[in-house]
Amino acid sequence: MGALASAALLLPLLSAAPPAGADVPEAGALQGQFARAAERQGVPESVLLAVAYLQSRWDTHGGAPSVTGGYGPMHLTDAVTALEGAAPHHSEGEEDARGDSSRPARTGAEVPLPAPEQLPERLRTLERASELSGIPAEELRTVPAANIEGGAALLAAAQREAGLPASADPADWYGAVARYSGADDSATAATYANDVFDVIRTGETRTTDSGQVVSLPAAPAVAPATGQVDALGLRRSAAGPVECPASVACEWVPAPYEEFGDGDYGNHDKANRPVSQSIDYIVIHDTEADWKTTLKLVQDPTYVSWQYSLRSSDGHIAQHVPLKDVAWHAGNWFVNAKSVGLEHEGFLTSPDSWYTEAMYRSSARLVRYIAGRYGIPLDRQHVLGHDNVPGTTASSIKGMHTDPGPYWDWAHYFQLLGRPITPSAGPHAGVVTIRPDYESHRPVYTGCVTAGQACVPHGSGAVRLHTAPSADAPLVKDIGLRPGGQDSTTGVNDTGARASTGQSFAVAERRGDWTAVWYLGQKAWFENPVEEPTAVNVRGQVLTPREGLAEVPVYGRAYPEASAYPAGVPVQSVSPLPYKLLAGQRYVVGGRTPGEYYFAPVFDPSGHTVVRGQEEYYQIQFGHRVAFVKAADVRVSQG
Known part of the structure; x- marks a missing residue:
């Protein structure tokens, strides 16, 4: 069926769909949109639902792009448009990546955003979806029903191009799903497809960010035709001494260990861990560059380094530095010497940021593997964000980076790690672990696009800390960030009065819907109502x-x-x-x-x-x- 005919069929659907930012649609609307798009495009509904789940967990994000320019439940990518509104990255610090005062600072250079003409096809799938469906690009970006239809059209086209019929059996769609990943190598495409079919077999039910309940019934007997991936003509991943679990697609893209004169060298240090030193931390970063630029940078001996990079669209992993060696990534030499650094692709932050389920899952599998190999506890004291790594001295505090930022979903990440954040003590416990409901907890942040201006409302795993039990009270101060004693702000890059999911604090006082904890040498209050708690009560050791x-x-x-x-x-x-x-x-x-x-x-x-x-x-x-x-x-x- 041609593009114009497809567009005609969609007129009733699109005219009834709410615009971005409209009130929550009626119950069941999103589920129905998946069913109708699957029927029109001849794609099994379970396949369409599972692909969307692995991209977005069925969230719409109000039409805002992901960190790599993907829109809507199907994560249709239009990085060209997303880059037009790009804001400075939230890793904006100017830290010394090594953090070692025994030698000159090693900082990363300013990284330009990718030029539109250099963007690969995997970052331009919305354009192809528009051609196939006849739906204008703006509607694919902002209208969930249109976005789902566009994704279904891509799957249907992949099936046709493979010379396969539009079968009603989901098992016959393995190759089309692998193609949808955008991966250019067979291992990653197969890993992505395996994840999609795992979702089909196990089923999922979830309330989305727009309040919609979407359900995919389990179909444990589905056995996909995995051999279809061989016919896609994709390359094989680069061989090498990768240290990855078998459940992910991983290739070796080595960082250089190279001497280049005047006693300088790059871009990491040889070591013999864990014989020489234990590996105690895993540090979660997100990049300031697209995938191609990320790989180019880590292969530059004059730049800095990290052990692994993870790609957003399909969860592909590249390893750069052996785990026994020390990479320059965290801005603190003590932490670098005892940690592994993971960089997650993400070159956009405005108007808000979200990450694909495919990347979350690959990352969690990799972290579980590293933690199991070295005995690293799976908790927020040892799985750190870059924004949790301390400055080494007073002068370095201001320059420390702030990624992955307040929109990284730590609660979901720890569920994937097999360590969900749950209570372990009664209501009068002396310790709490931060744990707001990510989707419904939407504190106001500013500065995503313009300094002082509010960011688009978005779920967050972080709570704000005040000097008194009132939302009107000033935020607590961070004298390291502001030696002059100024108040902290609501800025998206300001960590001075912020506590994030999984972090545990000693309780200082409880008063009604508010809980106070000890924080930076002061009593800090956050709203924690019984009916909608933002923390769970836990047991834990404390010191004084x-x-x-x-x-x-x-x-x-x-x-x-x-x-x-x-x-x-x-x-x-x-x-x-x-x-x-x-x-x-x-x-x-x-x-x-x-x-x-x-x-x-x-x-x-x-x-x-x-x-x-x-x-x-x-x-x-x-x-x-x-x-x-x-x-x-x-x-x-x-x-």
Whole structure:
């Protein structure tokens, strides 16, 4: 059927569809739109629903693009249009990626947004959907029914182009689903299709961001024709020493370890982890570039590095640095030396940001694999956002990055990790873990596009912290970010008064619908009503200054005492941050660690040394970022 005929069939559907930003449609509307689009395009409804689930979990996001320019439930990509309204990235800090004061700073250069003519087909699928369906691009971006129809048209076209009939059996659509992923290699296309058919077999039911209940009944007997992927003519992934679980598609794109004169080299350090040092952290980033640029940057010896990159559209993974080696990614050398960095493709932040389910799932599988291999606890004390990594000294706090930002869905991510955030204590517990309902919790953020202007309303896993139990009270201060004592703001990049899903804090007081926690040396209040809680009560260890101490210093790294350094290794100062942990305050313990410093300022790894002293530290959740205190300064108890 031609494009004009398809468009004619859609006239009743589109004229009845609500515009972007309209009131919530009547119950069942979205489910019906999937059913009608599947019937018109000859695609099994379960296939269409499962593909949409893996793209968006059936959310519409009010017509706003994903971090890679995808629109609507089907994630039809139109990065050209999305880039026209692009705002500065929320990783806007100017941190030293190494965070090692023993050598010159290594910062990432300004990364340009991709030029429209350089965008690959996977970032321009909306254009193709418009050609196939006859629906104008604007409607595909903003009208859910049109978006679903466009996605169905893409699936139907992929089936036709493969020379296959429009079968009613979902098992016959494996190749079309693999093609829909946009992957250019067979392993990624197959992994994506396998995930879609896992959704078909297990079924899903969910209330979307527009309040719609959508359901896909389980069909456990579906056995797809997996051999269809071989006929797509896709390349094979680059071979190499990848360290990935079998459940993801992973290729080797090595970062260079290269010396280029004047004692400088790039772009990571050789090590022998976990023999030399334990790997304790996994750091979640999102990129400031599209996939092609991301790979180009990490292969530049003059740039910085990270262990893995993950692609948005299909969850494809590229590994760059062996896990035993140290990448330059977190802006804190102590954390770098003991962590693995994951960069998630995302070059857009306005008007709001969302990430595909395909990428969330690949990322969670990779994190589970790394955590299992090295015994890393799957909690928010060890799976950190880049925005949770502390500055190393007072002067570095302002420059620390703020990705992945308030729109990363930590609650869903931890469900995928198999560690859902649930209560473990009664209503009078001394510790709470932040856990608002992501979809319905929509605090106002500003500065996504223009400084001071409100961002488009969007679900968020972060709560705001006030100086008193009132929404009108000022936000708490962060003297590290603002030494002059100014209040924190609602800016999307301002972490000064923000607590995120999964972070645990000691309770300071409860008053009606409000809970106070200890945060950056002060009592900080957030709204936590019984009927719509934004936190769960949990058990946990807490610490406070030992008896006789009015306050103890707080550090951004856990370095050993001066006497531990051997000859030839310069002593690294244990410089406190501008905060204080005061007597009577309590903070949740994330673990105990020896003071360590990895001395690796030269290209030749034979001279690299791990300095380990007698001093031990506790990691704590101190503010939005973690911090360290000396074990000798505090006492630990059950919260």
